[in-house]
Amino acid sequence: MDFTEEKTPSGITLNIMLKSWNFVAFQKSGESVYADKEGRSVLHKVPTLIFLGKTMSLQKRYTRDYELYKVRDNEIIIPYYTEEEKKFLFIPYLTDIDLLPVLVFEYQSYSEILKEHPSGEEIDHLIIDNTISEVEQSVLLSRYKPKNIINIQKVKNNKKKSKDVPTSYSNVNILSENPVFLAQIHLRKMALANLKQILLDFEISSFDAQIIINLINSSLKKINSEAEEQKKPPSGKKTNTQLLQGLKKSFEFYLALAQKDAEKISQMVQEQTDYRQLAPFRTLVLKVKSETEDESDLEKYSEFEKIVAEKAKKLMS
Numbered sequence: 001m002d003f004t005e006e007k008t009p010s011g012i013t014l015n016i017m018l019k020s021w022n023f024v025a026f027q028k029s030g031e032s033v034y035a036d037k038e039g040r041s042v043l044h045k046v047p048t049l050i051f052l053g054k055t056m057s058l059q060k061r062y063t064r065d066y067e068l069y070k071v072r073d074n075e076i077i078i079p080y081y082t083e084e085e086k087k088f089l090f091i092p093y094l095t096d097i098d099l100l101p102v103l104v105f106e107y108q109s110y111s112e113i114l115k116e117h118p119s120g121e122e123i124d125h126l127i128i129d130n131t132i133s134e135v136e137q138s139v140l141l142s143r144y145k146p147k148n149i150i151n152i153q154k155v156k157n158n159k160k161k162s163k164d165v166p167t168s169y170s171n172v173n174i175l176s177e178n179p180v181f182l183a184q185i186h187l188r189k190m191a192l193a194n195l196k197q198i199l200l201d202f203e204i205s206s207f208d209a210q211i212i213i214n215l216i217n218s219s220l221k222k223i224n225s226e227a228e229e230q231k232k233p234p235s236g237k238k239t240n241t242q243l244l245q246g247l248k249k250s251f252e253f254y255l256a257l258a259q260k261d262a263e264k265i266s267q268m269v270q271e272q273t274d275y276r277q278l279a280p281f282r283t284l285v286l287k288v289k290s291e292t293e294d295e296s297d298l299e300k301y302s303e304f305e306k307i308v309a310e311k312a313k314k315l316m317s
Helices: 110-116 133-142 169-174 179-189 193-200 206-229 237-258 260-272 277-288 297-317
Strands: 003-007 012-019 022-026 048-052 066-072 075-082 085-092 099-107 125-128 148-151
Touching: 022 148, 048 075, 048 110, 075 099, 085 148, 099 110, 110 133, 125 133, 125 297, 133 206, 148 206, 179 193, 179 206, 193 237, 193 277, 206 237, 237 260, 237 277, 260 277
Parallel strands: 048 099, 048 125, 125 148
Antiparallel strands: 003 012, 012 022, 066 075, 066 099, 075 085
């Protein structure tokens, strides 16, 4: 396939073209999200970001070239690690999209980027540290012509995961490391887009995934009980029920992946009747696959990925 599809927490659909590295975006209503203020172009460019230096690490979650990063208040939020401490880099980016695909590369040294990264290939953001000298920076500027060079150790707004990070509710997922605790908060507020984002933001154990599924079941029972008492569902409850059922399915698929339950995975994939419903399954397979180092497990996840791809191809034909 020459493109892949992703959905953002707000419901925007991203169709990413894997050869040209452009994408188009659609609102829930089907209307295009324009790439410019004038509304002349629907084609967005996938930004390219390179981390270069020995003191920082991205700890990429996926085996694919691109990552999906949150956009809040017209800033891309880039999580990274330095000396085992999680930090966040905030890069200005004007867009109405809440989750942005970014082409991401990571190199430890000047010699490595020269060897591995093709000359003349466009770079939007080059993130360096103090291990890269001014002379080396000059060569990189000439060779790659990056639009933006940021020295991570000189950025004043290089906010750690602390009180300096924006504290609006939409950002709560970056303020805790406990997915079950966050799931309880999101379900209490019916912030279901945030609950969905937990699947991408965290490495969730089988035990925690099962707890979250139980929490979702409890929420569904509560909604159904309230509907029975009131004889009809209150405004918005029907939609919440449908969204919760979809989220339950996603967490159940994640749990099946974590447990390497091939029968359950195959059953859930074959039950799908719309190829677009397989996009979150594919994302979850890639996520879990990237988090394992065991060769036999990698083979299993590659097989699961193939099952999803074949079903999607069948539904699209």
